[in-house]
Amino acid sequence: MxxxxxxxxxxxxxxxxxxxxxxxxxxxxxxxxxxxxxxxxxxxxxxxxxxxxxxxxxxxxxxxxxxxxxxGGPEPEGMVEVARLDVGASAGPGGLVDSEARRRPDQFSPALLRELGVRAEAASVIRVKGDSMAPTLADGDRILVDRDRRRVEGRGGVFVIRLDGELMVKRLRVSVGGIEVVSDNPEWDDRVVPARAVEIVGRVAWLGRAV
Structure with a gap:
């Protein structure tokens, strides 16, 4: 049709x-x-x-x-805008921070954001690049980042971070001596860095993937 x-x-x-x-x-x-x-x-x-x-x-x-x-499709009703950044949160070697730029925002259901506990004003959508977080995150996945959640607590979680001047997505855990930066792909090495060396942009709350 x-x-x-x-x-x-x-x-x-x-x-x-x-x-x-x-x-x-x-x-x-x-x-x-x-x-x-x-x-x-x-x-x-x-x-x-x-x-x-x-x-x-x-x-x-x-x-x-x-x-x-x-x-050319119909305009969505009752949707809210979420900022989309023109930069890949690297799940590989890292993405340069100075390449960040705002693009046309994504549209999200208010009900979905409420279910996730994410405020639209504190959310950003970023596309993943690389395979270091596979199979959890694949190259090309879109992730919704909650910038209100910047603390690593309990068992940790998946976060977008800036480390060594690069933007990346990694699993973080509290560790003796600092923060453990974990790649879910076993072919990639994990490391422990001082907490002050990691700038946490936000926690990954949702992912979208084409099938």
């Missing part, structure tokens, strides 16, 4: 912008949709099909982590 609230040219421009922003590959996206590898190239270059099918639009919006309305 084809349905959109924006004209075909604007929909193509919106998709092109998302692809450019996130460095996506047209063939891989076409495969994600279950289409032939040239499907999205034909859509963008030749205008065939004229509009994205609703199912394709929905899947692409989930993949890019944006509201469907950005690709």
């Amino acid at each position: 084809y349905c959109a609230t924006m004209d075909p040219e604007a929909q193509r421009a919106a998709l092109e912008a998302l692809i450019a922003e996130q460095g996506a590959n047209l063939s891989e996206l076409s495969r994600l949709l279950g289409r032939n590898l040239a499907y999205l190239q034909q859509y963008l270059v030749r205008g065939t099909p004229r509009l994205l099918a609703e199912a394709d639009r929905s899947l692409l919006a989930r993949y890019f982590g944006v509201p469907e309305a950005r690709l």
